[in-house]
Amino acid sequence: MQPAARISAAIEILIEIAAATEAADRVVDRYFRNRRYAGKQDRAAINGIVWYALRRQGSIAHLTGEAASPRLTAMAAAVLSGFTDAATLEGWCTGEGHAPAPLSAAERAGLGRLATVGDVPDCVAGDYPESLDPLLRRRFGDRLGAVMAAMAGRAPLDLRVNTLKATREEVLGELAGLGLRAVPCALSPVGIRIEGRERLGQLAPFAEGRIEVQDEGSQLVALACAARPGQAIADYCAGAGGKALALAAAMNGQGRLLALDVEERRLSRMKPRLERAGIAGFVETAAISPELMAREAGAFDCVLVDAPCSLSGTWRRNPAARWSLTPDRVAELAELQGQIIDEAARLVRPGGRLVYATCSVFMEEDEDVVAGFLTRHPDFAPLALEQALPGIMDNGLGVALDPAAQGTDGFFVSAVTRASAG
Numbered sequence: 551m552q553p554a555a556r557i558s559a560a561i562e563i564l565i566e567i568a569a570a571t572e573a574a575d576r577v578v579d580r581y582f583r584n585r586r587y588a589g590k591q592d593r594a595a596i597n598g599i600v601w602y603a604l605r606r607q608g609s610i611a612h613l614t615g616e617a618a619s620p621r622l623t624a625m626a627a628a629v630l631s632g633f634t635d636a637a638t639l640e641g642w643c644t645g646e647g648h649a650p651a652p653l654s655a656a657e658r659a660g661l662g663r664l665a666t667v668g669d670v671p672d673c674v675a676g677d678y679p680e681s682l683d684p685l686l687r688r689r690f691g692d693r694l695g696a697v698m699a700a701m702a703g704r705a706p707l708d709l710r711v712n713t714l715k716a717t718r719e720e721v722l723g724e725l726a727g728l729g730l731r732a733v734p735c736a737l738s739p740v741g742i743r744i745e746g747r748e749r750l751g752q753l754a755p756f757a758e759g760r761i762e763v764q765d766e767g768s769q770l771v772a773l774a775c776a777a778r779p780g781q782a783i784a785d786y787c788a789g790a791g792g793k794a795l796a797l798a799a800a801m802n803g804q805g806r807l808l809a810l811d812v813e814e815r816r817l818s819r820m821k822p823r824l825e826r827a828g829i830a831g832f833v834e835t836a837a838i839s840p841e842l843m844a845r846e847a848g849a850f851d852c853v854l855v856d857a858p859c860s861l862s863g864t865w866r867r868n869p870a871a872r873w874s875l876t877p878d879r880v881a882e883l884a885e886l887q888g889q890i891i892d893e894a895a896r897l898v899r900p901g902g903r904l905v906y907a908t909c910s911v912f913m914e915e916d917e918d919v920v921a922g923f924l925t926r927h928p929d930f931a932p933l934a935l936e937q938a939l940p941g942i943m944d945n946g947l948g949v950a951l952d953p954a955a956q957g958t959d960g961f962f963v964s965a966v967t968r969a970s971a972g
């Protein structure tokens with residue numbers, strides 16, 4: 551494809567994303583599925599513009615001087631990301647063949663401003679809504695700029711080795727044999743980081759259940775449960791089972807693992823993953839109900855609450871999500887999280903552990919929820935995570951991870967323990 555056609559494709563994709571209700575990566579995948587003529591280099595160039603535009607939407611609007619249209623956003627992203635310069639771009643916009651239509655006067659002025667704007671406010675430089683500034687500043691303080699710069703980057707592709715089927719060394723060897731550049735994760739002892747953007751779905755180690763795609767931060771959440779063979783563990787917000795699969799492997803398929811959720815539909819998506827991992831018979835799944843809660847009260851050595859949250863730690867993967875998030879929505883989620891952790895705590899046996907996790911970077915959904923829980927439940931006390939997660943600082947209420955410090959998505963994980971009976 552000619553460079554002008556690549557710009558046109560980026561514009562088309564951003565228009566589709568703006569109108570879509572599904573995640574941006576799905577829109578991009580569908581776009582290329584329907585255009586097989588786009589080669590690998592075309593896709594890489596177009597993706598580069600599209601993802602730059604999605605990550606930098608706020609600063610592009612500020613720099614171009616208006617809430618930019620998808621077309622102007624794509625063109626500004628092409629200039630700011632170094633794909634081309636404004637004069638060359640204007641020359642490509644002839645409207646002939648697959649080239650974009652000629653620039654309007656407003657677009658020409660918007661692109662012209664890219665080079666002239668000086669200092670910008672932190673929320674523009676960091677590409678986040680101004681209303682979230684106090685929440686982000688509370689968490690990151692002086693590190694805010696560095697963290698938001700890391701949030702503008704591309705998330706790495708992390709894998710978790712299914713230790714029921716292979717060791718990390720074996721999988722590293724297998725991936726190297728397949729020509730992939732893979733290195734051990736720095737923090738998770740069962741993690742592997744792939745360098746580059748690979749499609750793993752068809753590869754034997756994935757199809758045969760030796761690896762699962764899972765961010766290193768998610769792997770650390772499962773490790774915080776310190777699961778051992780023979781224990782009884784409940785995954786209270788199990789969803790499609792990412793953490794449940796990791797727990798099952800840590801338990802070596804021995805003991806009891808109950809995966810719960812309010813939405814049975816989500817639990818049903820776990821089935822093929824369990825089968826691939828070779829643990830379909832081990833993990834019980836059930837929808838949460840008053841009867842189940844009464845029957846299972848106090849029955850578990852560990853209960854994991856991987857709570858629904860604002861997903862603010864995953865902005866590298868879904869950059870557009872930040873623009874619809876508000877402090878009010880964060881407060882609503884914190885309320886829900888408090889209710890969920892209170893309910894889930896009923897399942898913990900005396901002396902047992904409750905692990906609370908989110909992929910939010912807001913303390914309102916993290917430390918504040920745990921602190922509120924401890925106030926309401928004096929029979930629970932904080933449990934230091936240093937043993938389960940060596941090398942990561944515990945702040946007394948939990949551990950907060952972020953892409954600048956640990957290279958993971960933003961995560962929070964906390965463990966508390968219920969006083970032993972008597």
Ligand SMILES: C[S@@+](CC[C@H](N)C(=O)[O-])C[C@H]1O[C@@H](n2cnc3c(N)ncnc32)[C@H](O)[C@@H]1O
Pocket residue numbers: 786787788789790791792793794810811812813816838856857858859890
């Ligand atoms: C962060 S997701 C879980 C992801 C999953 N643990 C994993 O690792 O793949 C949060 C889950 O909480 C569930 N959920 C929402 N409200 C809930 C509630 N009141 N009680 C229990 N689960 C709830 C959602 O259905 C969703 O599956």
